[in-house]
Amino acid sequence: MSNYVQTPVQGQTPEAPQDLVKQIVHQIRRLMQAGELYTKELNKKYWVTAAQLNCLIALYEHGALPASQIAKLIMVKSSTVTGIVDRLELKGLVTRVRNSPDRRVINIELTEAGRKLAENAPPPIQQRIVDGLKSLPKNDVEQIVQGLNMLTHMLEVQDLQVE
Amino acid sequence: MSNYVQTPVQGQTPEAPQDLVKQIVHQIRRLMQAGELYTKELNKKYWVTAAQLNCLIALYEHGALPASQIAKLIMVKSSTVTGIVDRLELKGLVTRVRNSPDRRVINIELTEAGRKLAENAPPPIQQRIVDGLKSLPKNDVEQIVQGLNMLTHMLEVQDLQVE
DNA sequence: AGCAAAATATTTCAATTCAAAACTTTCTTG
DNA sequence: CAAGAAAGTTTTGAATTGAAATATTTTGCT
Numbered sequence: 001m002s003n004y005v006q007t008p009v010q011g012q013t014p015e016a017p018q019d020l021v022k023q024i025v026h027q028i029r030r031l032m033q034a035g036e037l038y039t040k041e042l043n044k045k046y047w048v049t050a051a052q053l054n055c056l057i058a059l060y061e062h063g064a065l066p067a068s069q070i071a072k073l074i075m076v077k078s079s080t081v082t083g084i085v086d087r088l089e090l091k092g093l094v095t096r097v098r099n100s101p102d103r104r105v106i107n108i109e110l111t112e113a114g115r116k117l118a119e120n121a122p123p124p125i126q127q128r129i130v131d132g133l134k135s136l137p138k139n140d141v142e143q144i145v146q147g148l149n150m151l152t153h154m155l156e157v158q159d160l161q162v163e
Numbered sequence: 164m165s166n167y168v169q170t171p172v173q174g175q176t177p178e179a180p181q182d183l184v185k186q187i188v189h190q191i192r193r194l195m196q197a198g199e200l201y202t203k204e205l206n207k208k209y210w211v212t213a214a215q216l217n218c219l220i221a222l223y224e225h226g227a228l229p230a231s232q233i234a235k236l237i238m239v240k241s242s243t244v245t246g247i248v249d250r251l252e253l254k255g256l257v258t259r260v261r262n263s264p265d266r267r268v269i270n271i272e273l274t275e276a277g278r279k280l281a282e283n284a285p286p287p288i289q290q291r292i293v294d295g296l297k298s299l300p301k302n303d304v305e306q307i308v309q310g311l312n313m314l315t316h317m318l319e320v321q322d323l324q325v326e
Numbered sequence: 327a328g329c330a331a332a333a334t335a336t337t338t339c340a341a342t343t344c345a346a347a348a349c350t351t352t353c354t355t356g
Numbered sequence: 357c358a359a360g361a362a363a364g365t366t367t368t369g370a371a372t373t374g375a376a377a378t379a380t381t382t383t384g385c386t
Contacts, residue, residue: 203343229334229335230335230336245335245336269335269336
């Protein structure tokens with residue numbers, strides 16, 4: 001924590017912290033772009049995108065799952081899962097099986113190749129964060145977590161208010 | 164700041180804060196999804212997406228700009244700007260003019276309609292954050308900013324290492 | 327002058343994402 | 357039991373995003 005942390009201007013009105021808001025929005029966009037660039041790079045090197053890898057890992061950790069459950073775990077709508085699973089299926093990493101008594105549900109399970117890929121997984125986005133966090137004191141790590149918690153909690157409360 | 168902040172487990176090894184990393188990744192995904200849901204909602208109500216609105220606001224604040232400059236301001240690659248400007252042009256909110264001595268550059272400028280829209284802009288994502296921040300003590304706001312700063316700084320340094 | 331390199335913008339391509347609508351199957355209710 | 361609501365999945369359509377390739381123009385160097 002150092003020179004790149006801009007300290008707020010003295011005498012700022014507490015009601016309209018416009019520049020702080022700008023900073024926050026800016027940072028969020030940077031996070032998103034970092035994620036996008038990372039997934040492209042991942043796909044080029046390992047033939048699997050971040051979304052696909054998240055899906056594989058969810059299946060590895062929880063066993064075979066229907067699309068709706070995967071959607072909840074990787075935080076995406078279920079129509080998005082369809083496309084991700086399509087591509088994983090084309091690569092032979094998962095299969096769709098209709099083995100539930102409820103014939104609406106279609107379970108998605110790892111193939112052998114999928115399981116192997118999930119096991120010695122190519123570095124997901126997490127690894128980069130792990131590496132970065134190693135160099136920070138624990139207090140800073142907790143500050144990041146709490147800041148994000150406040151932010152997401154805030155945005156989700158706002159989401160509800162709009163409905 | 165309260166119950167939704169998960170306190171870390173006692174006796175955790177400082178070298179592998181796996182659950183903290185999981186929380187951070189989870190929060191980032193929540194931020195991204197909040198942004199996605201917001202832009203869809205915005206588009207439904209105002210016929211303009213968040214990316215398009217950011218582009219309009221950049222032009223309003225800086226005057227006519229070439230695509231490469233817009234790309235830097237709104238933090239996307241310039242091939243992305245092309246598509247955004249295409250759609251804004253279709254709606255008559257911007258025009259492309261080749262008025263530079265350097266005939267490679269194509270300046271994008273607001274039309275009257277675009278200027279009006281940028282002036283009394285429909286609430287961009289910022290507004291939601293402004294509203295949320297109002298209910299937080301200033302210390303918390305600064306914590307959010309600093310947490311994000313650390314995170315993005317970390318990811319961008321990592322980005323460079325990959326090149 | 328001439329030619330290679332750089333800069334600017336666009337095109338093409340694939341992946342992600344969500345909403346809305348469609349489809350199938352199950353559940354509920356009268 | 358039949359009609360319709362609900363649940364699970366997929367399809368369709370539009371926007372965003374970035375990489376890579378392409379086209380045009382400018383610049384720099386010999």
